[in-house]
Every structure is written in structure tokens, then in C-alpha cells.
Amino acid sequence: xxxxxxxxxxxxxxxxxxxxxxxEMVEALxxxxxxxHTQGWRSALxxxxxxxxTLGALVAIVGPALVHFxxxxxxxxxxxxxxxxxxxxxxxxxxxxxGLKAKHDEDAIYQETVESLGAGTSNTPRDRVAFVLAFxxxxxxxxxxxxxxxxxxxxxxxxxxxALTALAALVVVGVIGVIVARQLSKVPENALKxxxxxxxxxxxxxxxxxxxxxxxxxxxxxxxxxxxIYALVTWLFVAGLxxxxxxxxxxxx
Amino acid sequence: xxxxxxxxxRLVRGFATFWWDFLVGDTPExxxxxxxIVGVISLVSLVGHLNMLAVVLLPMxxxxxxxxxxxxxxxxxxxx
Numbered sequence: 322x323x324x325x326x327x328x329x330x331x332x333x334x335x336x337x338x339x340x341x342x343x344x345e346m347v348e349a350l351x352x353x354x355x356x357x358h359t360q361g362w363r364s365a366l367x368x369x370x371x372x373x374x375t376l377g378a379l380v381a382i383v384g385p386a387l388v389h390f391x392x393x394x395x396x397x398x399x400x401x402x403x404x405x406x407x408x409x410x411x412x413x414x415x416x417x418x419x420g421l422k423a424k425h426d427e428d429a430i431y432q433e434t435v436e437s438l439g440a441g442t443s444n445t446p447r448d449r450v451a452f453v454l455a456f457x458x459x460x461x462x463x464x465x466x467x468x469x470x471x472x473x474x475x476x477x478x479x480x481x482x483x484a485l486t487a488l489a490a491l492v493v494v495g496v497i498g499v500i501v502a503r504q505l506s507k508v509p510e511n512a513l514k515x516x517x518x519x520x521x522x523x524x525x526x527x528x529x530x531x532x533x534x535x536x537x538x539x540x541x542x543x544x545x546x547x548x549x550i551y552a553l554v555t556w557l558f559v560a561g562l563x564x565x566x567x568x569x570x571x572x573x574x
Numbered sequence: 575x576x577x578x579x580x581x582x583x584r585l586v587r588g589f590a591t592f593w594w595d596f597l598v599g600d601t602p603e604x605x606x607x608x609x610x611i612v613g614v615i616s617l618v619s620l621v622g623h624l625n626m627l628a629v630v631l632l633p634m635x636x637x638x639x640x641x642x643x644x645x646x647x648x649x650x651x652x653x654x
Contacts, residue, residue, distance in 0.1 A: 401608050401609075405597055409601055468596075529612065531626070533616055536617070551633075554640075
């Protein structure tokens, strides 16, 4: 029983961190690939590497410092942040699934980055612009991952595992990036985003509840129940909105 | 004005902007909803000591908040 509850907590933690990291890293990789193809790989890879080192340092410094925070207060704050973040991701993914919001297009990001490099009129050397662009892309996308790693890792008391999982996602996305190069738009980003939204919302509910002294029936196993509930609700929302949109189209005709 | 700001001011401004975009962004209704949910569950769990009610209410209110936000976006997309 203990093994079962511990593993359910760990599985959800690993799943949430891995998928969230993968989604953000796909976006970052698109920028790095665009910079690399346009301005040369050296500056692009240097910018990405420095950004990753900075993000790693952030986890190493902020993570252990937060461990000394009272756990109940930390879980309440983390729970509230994850509830907001989870709902934002899920809302976006639901709207995209129903065609109410444009799907995130990696090709557009790629084109935008290439154009911004091409239109550069600053006096700074080209490789510096490429370095800054690659650094900014990786750092900004990675910052969300850092927040997820720190908040989930500390609340679940598995900061090391969360950091390693994010690192594994980085390696996997990096390898895929090398293989598919410019075809990152083939990654089913919306499905990933929807899954991450469900996981973050489940964790937010669970930790937020614990921060407010809720005793969840079944302990950590309740996380799996929350994941199932939110996944079902998401499916119902998507189906309901699609039906509503179809009915409106028929009435309009 | 902005160009003359010292680096600590820019750093603080950037930090505040990041968290504002991160937590509020284009969905202020979700931010407000979560604050309300935390308030309601605090009353039920910490003051009322009604654990089972809190267990049911927390995910239920989260679903209602998400649904309301999605519906709001759907309606505004119909209007636009």
C-alpha cells in the first residue's frame, strides 16, 4: 500500500515535470534551431548552454533555500500557483482543441526568429545578436520549467527527482530536435499541453488542499483520482464546446 | 524615462512584470477565482472543520472556475 501511494505520487510528479519541460523545451529549441540555421550554430549553442546553466543555478540556489520554509504555507502558495497555472494551460488547450484559438505553430516561431535576425540593424556583431536571441529563448521558456520543478519538487519532497526529470526531458527533446531539425511543428503540442494542464491542476488541488489542512481520503492515491476527474471534465468541456459550435453553425446557415 | 532607470529598478520591474504575466496575464478571472476558492476552502476546512465538504468543494469549484473562463472565451470569440 505504501509502495502504491508513493509510486502514484512519483509517477504524477515525473509525468507533470517531464511533459511541462518537453513542451517548453520544444518552443525553446525552435528558436535555437532558427538561430543556428541562420547565424551559425556556435553562437546559438553557446547562448542555449549559458541559459541552461543559469536555469540550473536558479534551481540549485532557490530550491534548497525554500526547503526551510514551513511546509503547510509553502504547499498553500504552491497549490494556488499551480491551480492558476494548470487552469491557464487547460483553458488554452481546450480552446485550441475546439478551434477557438490558433494552435501553437512552431513554423511561425521559426519564421519570426529568422526574420528578426534578418531585420537586425544594430551595430553589434551578428554572433552576439544570435547568442542573445538563443539565450533569451531558452531562458524565458525554461523559467516556467524552473518554477514547476521547484514548486512540485519541494512540495512532493522530491526536488532532485524533479530536476533530473526536467533534465531527461531536455535530453529527449534535444535528441528529437537533432533528428527532426526544422519539423518541430509535428510535435503534438496541444495534446501535451492538455495533459500537463490536467496534471498541474491535480497537483494544485492536492497541495492547495493540504496547505489548508484537508485530509485527502486515500492520501497520495487521491492524486490519481483528481487526475481522472480533471481529465474527464476536460473531455466533457471539449465535447460540449464542439457541440455548441456545431449547433451555432447550423443555426447560422 | 524607462531608458534612465537604474539596473535594480529594471530588475525589480522585470521581476514584477514576469509574475504579473505568469499569474494574471490575459486571464485575470482565473487569478481572482483561485483567490476566492482558497478563501472559501479556508472557511470550510480551517474554521468549520468540515473535511469531507472541503474535499468535494475544492475540485468542484476549480472545475466551475475553469468552465466559466472557457465559456467566457467562447462567448467573446462568437462576438468577435
